[in-house]
Amino acid sequence: SRFNIIVRLVHCVFTFRVRVTSYRTTPRITSLMHRGFMFATACRWSRTSCRRTFASALSYVKGSTTTALLECTIGAQFDRTCREHPNVTALVADEEGVRMTYAAAGERVDRVARALHWLGLRHGDRFGVWLPNTTDYYTVQFATAKLGVIMVNINPAYRKDELAFALNLVECKALFLTPALKTSDYVELMGRLVPNLSSHQAPLSPNHPGLHAESVPSLKYILHDDGRRAIPGMISFAELVAKVDLERPTINYEQPNDANECINIQFTSGTTGRPKAAALTHRNILNNGMLVGDRCGYSAGTDRILCPVPLYHCFGVVMCNLAAIVHACTVVYPSKTFDPERVVDVVEKEQCTSLFIRILQSKRFAVERMRSLRTGIMAGAPCPMDVMQRVMKFAPDITIAYGMTETSPVSFQTTSDDGINERVETVGRIQPWTEAKIVDVEDPEKVVPIGQPGELLVKGYLVMKGGPNGRRCIGARQLTWCVLAQGTGSKQKRLGKRSQMGGCIQATCARSTSADTAVWSGEAKTWWIIRGGENIYPREIEEVLFTHEAVANVAVVGVPCQVFGEQVAAWVSLKPGFDPASTEEQIRMFLKGKVAHFKMPQFYIFRDDFPVTITGKIQKYVMKEIAIKDLRLK
CATH class of the missing domain: 3.30.300.30 (ANL, C-terminal domain)
Known part of the structure; x- marks a missing residue:
């Protein structure tokens, strides 16, 4: 811009003047020019807020842009991988005894997409998934993506009030659940949420008006994954898919082609007791999965990603499932819910190369059983030195990551070249196509020097679309800066002020240690x-x-x-x-x-x-x- 050109000209003139004329002969002119240059520099910073031109010692960093971002939808990427790597194993669900190649997975996903379309789910509808880690979760994630139906991840630990709040917040049209899991009886819970459920008739017909529930007015269909029994008021998912296969095997549906549309809603507790809905686009989470996989060094047909973390969490659906399809890797579910003993068994059995959880407390843990592991991610809290030393004995390329659900989720991640100190003391280096800065808590226009704590803001493709309310995710404007971490100060007052700007997420204090790394600080940690x-x-x-x-x-x-x-x-x-x-x-x-x-x-x-x-x-x-x-x- 002309403003930047003027600033650079002033800088050049000042530099030349200093070289040919001493301060003794022209002190006033030189002083004025120096002040003018500093003023112009300050103005430039106030306009752009985070350019690095004059701030090499400030806490601002911009990731590389050498790797091209994916501009396709999740469904299109899934289809491409299925075509190009049909014989690579896509999914292993060990507890279910399921093993599918990408060719088989593509066929299964297409069948599920046809069934959901036949039932009445259309582009923009919300489809709640209240399941553990199963094959159905995997197929539904990609089937809804191909339909443009927004998948809503629901925590299986939610009770009646939490579930009702979540369903109403995003206006779910359908809910897919498992009847029971461990000590939870979800059929009984739904009976309390929808008192007339047991008397409701749920025929397999696309013309049926669906459920009428006063507590959740938007909810029309409840599906379950138990193909062995009928549940009053609910639709058997297996029967639905089989019926459409038999009666409408050639039903057509139109795939979305806009990667900037919302496709996934994930709940995050944030800084209040009520769950908040993070509305994420194809472009958000597909590219985050790709870049996370790049940092882990995944390669097609070689890496096998163990996923013991729950799929309702961003870890599972993005850093496992999406990272796998972009890199044509295998994702392995050891069990429906986390079982540390089974994790160790499946790592050895399936020769997994990547792991996403701490399994050091397993009674069966032994380094010799983990020799196949190479990489993975540890996140969620700082890693102690002794834990990292033990992990690196069997996974030398393990990475540390930092992010939030609202940022798809990863914004910082270490690389395999980083030493143990970087993996313990920091949360990694800035991800590509991402900008981050740490600003003063009381003066958000001021970028703090490296080493000084403050409020961490992140900008880029990864920031969620729209505000925290999932109902505004379609057509909402992309946020510019996302507040990831907040330092000490008048937190509540500033939190409210930031919310008016479109999205403020408080996590913890942050400070930078070098040009491209960030570390946790603990001043604000007592908030959650x-x-x-x-x-x-x-x-x-x-x-x-x-x-x-x-x-x-x-x-x-x-x-x-x-x-x-x-x-x-x-x-x-x-x-x-x-x-x-x-x-x-x-x-x-x-x-x-x-x-x-x-x-x-x-x-x-x-x-x-x-x-x-x-x-x-x-x-x-x-x-x-x-x-x-x-x-x-x-």
């Missing part, structure tokens, strides 16, 4: 707990505990855990007349069904008094230190 990559908002648990008749006061903190990164610990002050020994079990039973299982406190600390400031504010960081010491966690 990160357990196994899941954000848990302590206040949500505290509000439920306060309703128990024995609880006088409560505070929830996170404590270290080698398996999940952190666990939930509850400090409880009881009312007079209640005994801690007997009350703890009562509280545990009280919480069942009210909060998801991963939010349940693992530890209880009963105290009459809590550490507080002179103004009476609870000091959670002190409580955390005491809990760690008393529980002997370090």
Whole structure:
């Protein structure tokens, strides 16, 4: 631009003047020119906010643009991989005994897409998936992508109120569930959510008006994955696919061709107790899967990605499934839910090369059984040095990643060339086609120097489309900057102000250590707990505990855990007349069904008094230190 040209001319004139004339002969002219140059530079920074031209020592970085981004839809990429690598194994679901090549997977996905289209699902409809890690989840992800139907990932741990909130927030038209999983009875739960469900007739007909539920007005169809029995009010998924195969084998549907359309809604707890909907496009998550796979060094037909993490999470659907189809790799589901013993068995059995979880606590863990592993990702919380040293013995190219659901999710990731210190002390290097800057908490226009903590902002293809409300994902404007991490300061006030700009996501403090790496800081960490990559908002648990008749006061903190990164610990002050020994079990039973299982406190600390400031504010960081010491966690 002309403004930049003027700035550069002023800089050149000033540099030349300094060389030919001493400050002694023309002090005033030189001083004025210097001030003018500095003013122009400052103006340029205020206009562009994060250009690196005059700020090599500031916390701003821009990723490389040498790797071309994919501009196709997920369905188009899936079809391309199926055509080009038909004999490569696409999926292994060990617990189900399923093994499919890309040719077979492509055929199965097309059958499912035809069935869903026949049922009445159309472009832009929301399809909730409330399943564990199964073959059906895999096929539905790509079938909905080919239809332009937005897949909504729903946590199997959600209870009635959480499920109702999520379904209504994004206006789901259909829900696909498993009848039961472990101790959860989802049929019974749906019966409480939709009281007339058992009397509803759900014939396999595209002309049927569908379900009418006052609690979830948008919900018309409920499908289940148990092909061995009929469930009143629900449609058998297996019967649906078989019926369409028999009666309408040549039904046609039109695939979307706009990669910037929303195709996936994922829920994130963020900084409030209610789930928030992150609306993500084909371009968002397909390219993130590609670039994550690039950092891991995946190659077609060679790498086998073990996926023990839940598919409702961005880890599963993006960093496993999408990374696999872009790189023509195999994705392996060891079990429907996480089982560390089975993970070790399947790594050895399937000769997996990439792993996405900490399995060091497995009783069957042994380095000699993990020799096939080469790479993978560890994320969700900082990795201790001793853990990293053990991991690198069997996975030397393991990477560390940082991101959020709202950014597709990964924005920083280490490479195989990084040393152990970089993998332990940082969260990696900026991803390609991504910009990041760390700004002053009180002055968001000011980019802080390298090494100084502040608020981390990320910009690029990866930022979710639209605001946190999933209903605005179609046709919504792409966000420019996404706030990933926030430092100390007037958090709540600034959080509200940022929300008006279209999207503010608080995570944790950040600071940069070099030109392209970032590290965690802990000043804001007490706002939530990160357990196994899941954000848990302590206040949500505290509000439920306060309703128990024995609880006088409560505070929830996170404590270290080698398996999940952190666990939930509850400090409880009881009312007079209640005994801690007997009350703890009562509280545990009280919480069942009210909060998801991963939010349940693992530890209880009963105290009459809590550490507080002179103004009476609870000091959670002190409580955390005491809990760690008393529980002997370090």
